[in-house]
Amino acid sequence: MTIEQPADRTVDRRAFLARAAALAAVTTAGAVALPAIAKATGRHQPDLDTANAFVKPRPEALADPTELTLAEAAWLIREGKLRPEDLLEAYLARIAAFDSTYQAFNLVLTDQARQAARRRPGRGALQGIPLAIKDNYYTEDVRTTANSYLFQDFIPPFDATAVARLKAAGAIVLGKTQMGPLATTRATTPDGVVTTVNAWTPTDPRTDPGGSSTGTATAVAGRMVTAGTGTQTGGSITAPSNAQNLTGLKPTMGRVSLHGIIPLSYTRDHPGTLARDAKDAAIMLTAMAGEDPDDPRTQGLPDVPNLIDAATPVYLRGKLKLRWNTRIGVTPGFATGMSATALARQAYLAKLADIPGATLVEVPLPDEWDLLTGNTFNNVRLPERSEPFMPYLRDNLRGFGVSLTAWLQGALFGGNEFLTGQRAKLLLLERVLEQTFDLCDVVVQTQPVGFDILGLPEIAFPIGFSAAGVPIGTILGGLPYGEDRLLSIAAAYQAVTDWHHRRPADPPAASAGARAAEPARARLTADEVALLTQ
């Protein structure tokens, strides 16, 4: 597949805005004929076998296979210079050495992974690549807990569609990762005790590692796996990616099937990926995305574009340029001030502006942005939380642990308030399209909730470090189905910066004395979780 125009601008926004009145009729008309869908699993994925999916490794990455990006490892495997078994063993060695400190995994599938790594690699960039799977994705015959007492003995009878697609593409499930209980907060035990640390400050659990896809982020940042999956309901891919120097991609709602993922808020749960750079994120999403007969939200959408080519930098006469001319919207106050974050944002915008094809434009926040994306309207998601959990709420309130309160809040909602919230979503979308995206093609984000409410895509990537050595990241938001444009911008920025190639130092050797000197891992209370929940 070649790329001519990004997918986002093939949607005529004015046309559907003008036809909004037809919506109610279409909605109430109900059933729409759906195309016949090929079964998602076991299919060949030629989009993963294109030249741009393989990247010749940096010389400095050759000494240690855990340093390789996914695309670099794929190049070595394809060339017969790296065996999947050796890549896997390198990761297992780091897990053995460091995961007692990181606590990124709650289950490492050593035997199954070794067995899978012995298979002769086929064609495609994910062949023989070990991945971390967030523990709210079903894994067939492997315990899937969502870090909750409610699922502590749950062994799914099938893989989540996204997992099945990754496996069908040749990836190896190395383990299941720690997460906020039921995907609510940073990773803790179900009773609130912090588990996973930020890989950049492994001896200080007080540093926010980002949640709730914390374990995947720490596993990738700590070089215990190549890439992994996450879910985002309220920033749970972008936040840990920003916190741990990763590139995280939260696609448009429906791009990736939710079938086989334990729900948190079903209109807001976005499966996506946490990876080392834009190319790796593109490879992961290429495998995960597409129609699924088991999830109607994935059907009838625009085709998945060539994400891997989109994430490949473009050069004209040896000089980098953006793949597509793009207006980058900058909202008021985004880079104002002298804080480390503000300075990093200023440098980031300056770097972007220097890339031919990029135009920075000041854009306003839509009317009532703070109200319609604030706590009250964000809470409209809560009945989606309680409704699928009613059997558990009736007989096992204590099983929700510290996460309980939001589920009870959802159960208190009336239909009126819920519908007001759904009507406000369309209002907010139209304002975002009319007042912001009429002026730009992508827009900087300072918090992900608004675009999570709307189901719009976001990409997170690193832009610097604080004086304390903690990563600083940023988020770009795009139009519906605009993952390719977002990837193209992140890839161009990463072609002229090296933040994404920096890795954290290894944790000090675990010893009783060293452990005693570390701050204790705190325990979150139910009240704190109610405030922090995604």
Place this chain on the structure above:
Amino acid sequence: MAPTPPTDAELDVFIRARLASLGIDLDQLPAGTAADPETGAPGRDSVLASLRSFVRGTIGTLAAYQLPAPAGTDPVVARALSQQPAPLLYPSISTHWRQS
């Protein structure tokens, strides 16, 4: 005339009754404010206090919100026109089928 806001006691009755009507019994939780030592689940009084705040805040604010009528609408018809915006569970997905 606006109704008198409910007291804490009235809200507690409402919350318990609403949850009970769904089959949820708060008495599964430990009495008082201390969390369950085994699971970290909140105590009954703590969760009731949190839920009272939620009802007064989120529920009340959402219930009071009126969707705006188009800019420039005559105030005489604004209330009626605010009924027109459609609810959408998946707004981003709709962008494709709304233009196809």
